[in-house]
Amino acid sequence: MPSPHSDAFANEGGFDVMRYVSLVLERKGLLVLIALPIMFSAIITCYVIPKKYEAESTVFIEQNVISDLVKGIAITPSMEMKIKAIKVTMLSRSMLLNVIKALDLDLNAKTDRMLDGLIASLQQRIRIRLDEKRGVFMISFADADPVLARNVVNTLTRLYIEENTSTKRKESFEATQFLAEQIEVFKKRIDAAEKEIDAYKLEAGVVLSSNEPALRAEIENAEQEMEGVRIRVNALTTSRNLLLSNTPLKRQLEEQEKSLETLLGRYTKNHPRVRQLEAAIAENRRQIRTDGQRELDAVYRSPEYQSIKVELASLENRQKNLQEEIDKNKEIIQKIPGARSQLAELERKRRNETIIYEQLVSRYGRSEVSKEMELQDKAMTFRVLDPAVVPSAPSSPNRPLIILLGIVAGIGLGVGIIILIDLINPSIKTLDDLKEFGIPVLAVVPRVKNEESLALQRGHNRLIYSIGLAGILISLSFFLVETLHLGLVDNVIAKVSTFFVG
């Protein structure tokens, strides 16, 4: 036989949960008191909240076959871009204003402020959902008036599709026009660049056409020739001087001076022979002074001298020419790199312009095709798959959900409050509370019930249970009525209101 104590404490872990379960059962009156008003207020709330009808239309974004065919040739705006633009465009002020005007919604909006409010309200209530995978977008709108809801959705869809088509065409047209303008501009720029190149080539033609190694060889040759000429000039000058100094008087003077030197080696100055010779030299010099010019003229007139003179003159001329040639060639060599790079720069410029130009020309061709496609509506079209219809059942409030929430919240709150009361109640509620004080528990006496109070209690319990059950059943029946869309309550409300109004 197992010990009673081991049994008593074996399931202490589940003790608390069990305690709360029986606590809630014990306080069922309070539970019903809390839960029922919440349930019923939920029911009342869901009938008080004004009904809203939601209309929805589905628009299919149709990609035409042509767009695949002309892929790469024509430019078609990407799907993503279009879809992103849809929302912004649809909810734009101008679009909504058009809708309002089309539906005469602004009859009541007398001031601008009211109109703004109307637009803001539409912006808030119109919902646009995009399903990119299926390539459709849905436009929905909720209003108390189902017909208005449908009209708003349909008008908005129609206006959007119209506007979208026209803007697409305009865009396409403008793009083509822009490309044409740009092509013109770039054509002009290329022409200008070419003119510049021609002018430059004309200006620096010699430099550009010359060959640098050849020039260098030429310079070298010229320098060598210069050297030869110089040598020849030197030789000729020497022979000319020789000619000039070889007149008979000068030769005689020279001999006399040589003899004088010899004599002076042998004799003193006063020697008669020395004096005689000195006198002869003096005489000779005088003679040279007087007759020198005559002798020189004789030399000048000599054919030898004349040929030397002519040759020297021609050589000097040649030397000058050679020097000029060398200087010119050196200058050209210095100019070559600069001229070439400048030419390259000019050509690069022209090439760049040409590339852009060519691209523009090719794009222009594609844009022409695109324009034609847009103009003939062959790129992408919006097709209304499901136009909005007048909704038969209100979309909001979600009555079954509210009723269900009311039931759950009522019971939950009731249980919560009961547990909360128990938690904040400081009194001793379990034996565990007593154990804290360390006093032995001698006996645990359960509630002593007598038959009368027991019967009373049973009656009481029965009452509470039946009230609670009735409450839940009423809630559930409302829930059922609303789930099946029977509309019973609405009919009753309508009848009662007409009765009172009537």
Place this chain on the structure above:
Amino acid sequence: MSRIEEALKKATKRRGEEAVSTRPSVSSSHCSDGLERPAAKSPSSKSIPQEVLDRVKNQHMLVAMNDVVSPAAEEFRKLKQNLVRLTKKDGFQNTILITSGTVGEGKSVTAVNLAISLAQEFDHTVLLVDADLRRPSCGNLLCMDTSYGLSDCLLGGTDISTAMIRTGIGKLSFLPAGTPMANPGELLASKRMDDVLREIKGRYSDRYVIIDTPPVLPFAEARTLARLADMVVLVVKEGRLSKYELGETLEALSGANVAGVVYTHASEASTSNRYSGYAKYKYYSAS
């Protein structure tokens, strides 16, 4: 009236006990329905006269007599056994004071049931003293007339034995509270009360004296009496006393020997586990 008196006399004769009281104090008018019952004896009532059973049969709080197989009766028996064990441990401490923190926690019910339990199953002599002079209720529970009692004796200076009543339940005698009074604090704290208690305690060495008192927190009497009693049993009702108040109660009784707690009005939630365990115990003890 005479019927009860006769029954009492008969019972006294049968057991051969000394006459405690001859005063015609027992009345059945407010408890009995006055119907004659066949003298069929239930197994638990072999020592109790039929008249007594008839008198208290509508008093459902007397579980120790009227519903002996109930869990509550079982708990009172357990309390009795615990107390018997405790009182015999250190000499014989026979004066047990029953009190609680606040009103309405079940002091009197515990006291009466404990007294009956003691008187029934053991051959103890038991005296139940209703010292709650403000709201005496033991008399009602026992369905007895309580017009003359402790307060009258204390005021009049008469001997306690003149106020004692034989209940007819085993060897259980009852000292009623007597005339209710507004402020019995001084009376119970008086030297006279002290003497009376000592006398009751000392008169019979093997007699249990169970004293029902007013609550501890609102009144001073229990604090005085607790120091005179051998042990104090504290009655704690579920959901009534806060932990703080229990602490205060225990502090107020700090001079006394608090034997333990009787946890009353226990809900199913707080005791279900205990009961599943004690159901076996009950079966075991009954067999």
